[in-house]
Every structure is written in C-alpha cells, then in structure tokens.
Amino acid sequence: GAGVSQSPRYKVAKRGQDVALRCDPISGHVSLFWYQQALGQGPEFLTYFQNEAQLDKSGLPSDRFFAERPEGSVSTLKIQRTQQEDSAVYLCASSPQGAGWGQFFGPGTRLTVL
C-alpha cells in the first residue's frame, strides 16, 4: 500500500506482559515518529528516527518503552511489563525529510492493558 501501515490494529495485554507494535512507513521516507494518544487527548510525541538513528527519545515515558528501526525502514515500539496506564492508541508517522511538518500518519494500534 501507499500509506503508513501499523500492526496489529488492536492489542489486548494482561498487566505485566511485553508487547511489540510494528510500523511500516511510506517507502523512502527518512523520518519516522511514534506518538501516544490517550482517550480524549491529542497525540503526544514519544520518539523520532532519522533513518536508523534515534535522534530524539525524550517523550518515552519510562525505561519500559523501547523503539528501534535497525535498517532505517520498519520500526518496532516495544513496551515491557505493561501497565494499565499504557492503554492508548500508538500512532506512527513518517516524513520524506527531516523536518517536523508533512508527517503522514498510520491508523494506529489501540493497546488495552487489563
């Protein structure tokens, strides 16, 4: 497909489980972003990659959150020992250049932690 894809679309985890969320950006896009969107709120920045380099991870809420993009394309957001407060929609966006505008968003993964 031409757009950003994310999988799974929905994930239910028991508290304490580890989860991995995948993002396939638009082919050729240099920049990749992860955002967390809580219910009724706007997306909040988590982390940013330019190619395979993670240039900004200031938004990751704790050391249980880890993101990687080893080959500069697909990215995975991993959450270890999930907590109920991790329940949210996780959005991935990609951009053709290193600027903050023109970000194209995927449909998101809705994570529910029971």
Add this chain to the structure above:
Amino acid sequence: DQQVKQNSPSLSVQEGRISILNCDYTNSMFDYFLWYKKYPAEGPTFLISISSIKDKNEDGRFTVFLNKSAKHLSLHIVPSQPGDSAVYFCAASRIQGAQKLVFGQGTRLTINP
C-alpha cells in the same frame, strides 16, 4: 504544561455555514503550525499548514489564520459540508532543531444537514 490548547472540545455548525476552529499556543519558539483532521479508527490526516512568516494560508475551502502577537491560530472552513464532521487537531513545530509535533487536545466538529 499544555503548550498547544484547543479550548472548545466540540463545535456544531449547520451545513453551508462557516466553521471556525481555534487554537492557542504558549511557546514562542514554535514557527510552523498545522491542522490535522481525524476520522474514527483512522490516523490524523494533514489538512493545511502555515509558517510564522505568514498570517494567512488558503487552500480551497480551508483557510488558516495566524496571529503571532496573540499566539493564536484559527481554521476556517467555508462552506461546511457533512464530510467535514471529524475531530480537528492543531499542531505546532519548530523548523529548526526539534522535529516533533506538539498537538492540542482536538475539537470535534459536527456538521448538521
């Protein structure tokens, strides 16, 4: 600390009339502003943007106005159509340095026939 604020959680407008969505920001370092539209179960879709060197940008039915002294921007949709019913997010960014978008809380726009 909410750096980008959309104080109206919802707005209802009659079809054919003008919809005006408002956004305020506090960080004077922001120099690029965007509006995104979001339908349920989909990711946000880019609508229109404006840089801080301009005070107006127009694209078809959508116009964004920026008042830097007031740290305020607005999105005008005219005429409003039923397909415009969605949640609208205002976002801000710095062109230099930080790459992230800072979003407001969103405004749910409903267009009534």
